[in-house]
Amino acid sequence: MERNQDNDVNYEPYMFFRRGRPQQIREEAAEPKERPHRARTLVAVLMIAMLFGLSIFVADLYANEGILAVWKDKNEDVSKTFFVYCVDSYHQNAQGLMSAGEVKNMGGAGYLFFDGKYYLAAAIYKTRGDAEKVKKDTANSGGLIYELTVTDPKLEWCRGGNKSAVKRAVIAAYDLYDGLYDVSVRLDEGNLDMVDAIAKINVLAANLDELTADFEETIKNENKFGYVKTKTYLLILSALLDNAKSEILAGANASGAVRYAYCA
Numbered sequence: 001m002e003r004n005q006d007n008d009v010n011y012e013p014y015m016f017f018r019r020g021r022p023q024q025i026r027e028e029a030a031e032p033k034e035r036p037h038r039a040r041t042l043v044a045v046l047m048i049a050m051l052f053g054l055s056i057f058v059a060d061l062y063a064n065e066g067i068l069a070v071w072k073d074k075n076e077d078v079s080k081t082f083f084v085y086c087v088d089s090y091h092q093n094a095q096g097l098m099s100a101g102e103v104k105n106m107g108g109a110g111y112l113f114f115d116g117k118y119y120l121a122a123a124i125y126k127t128r129g130d131a132e133k134v135k136k137d138t139a140n141s142g143g144l145i146y147e148l149t150v151t152d153p154k155l156e157w158c159r160g161g162n163k164s165a166v167k168r169a170v171i172a173a174y175d176l177y178d179g180l181y182d183v184s185v186r187l188d189e190g191n192l193d194m195v196d197a198i199a200k201i202n203v204l205a206a207n208l209d210e211l212t213a214d215f216e217e218t219i220k221n222e223n224k225f226g227y228v229k230t231k232t233y234l235l236i237l238s239a240l241l242d243n244a245k246s247e248i249l250a251g252a253n254a255s256g257a258v259r260y261a262y263c264a
Helices: 038-051 093-104 128-138 162-189 194-219 225-250
Strands: 010-018 021-024 057-062 065-072 079-090 109-114 119-125 144-151
Touching: 079 093, 079 128, 093 109, 093 119, 093 128, 119 128, 128 144, 162 194
Parallel strands: none
Antiparallel strands: 010 021, 010 065, 057 065, 079 119, 079 144, 109 119
């Protein structure tokens, strides 16, 4: 598969594989040191990708080597790009929260993801420059930056009239996540008070409940992988909103609580 250098195509590789282990791209000739949790970090990052319903492609794969890249097709009419700075993975909740809090205080939306055993601290930005600045300021040479593009999903697998309903559900879920991102940033910048933040999250949650109900009515008992995956997006988004609302109401880490989400 050729790399497209067309200006209308966004193509940014951030990671390559060598001998089955993911490594950060480096210009030095020396072999980079292996970090103990890097493989688990990759798994958690792919979980983030699933969370956003992202289109991910693996290009130039051969002999256990390849490039993990995400790009935006110029023909897509619905797309959003986020830059995820993955700080590191940790054995303990407290360590992850401390790391996520550090990058959160530098801007963006910070999250702590839990895969059932390890915690991944990550921060999400809307510009590549912001993500790279935070990575540089944290002096964490082991952190990784991924460009993740949400695109209008390909829905050839849908049956009959379900295609439009699934498409509406996925795109609406993207918009709801964007709303949560906006609340978290405005709250932390002091441009939104707690009462308004809770009210906005309640509106997002109500919209999600309506969206989920409509989606379930449309697909009925479909168990094809695509339908199940779409429902998973909605369930995880619901968990994000519930987590944000419950932590704000509890008053714990009030200004930043909306930024943390635990996803099993």
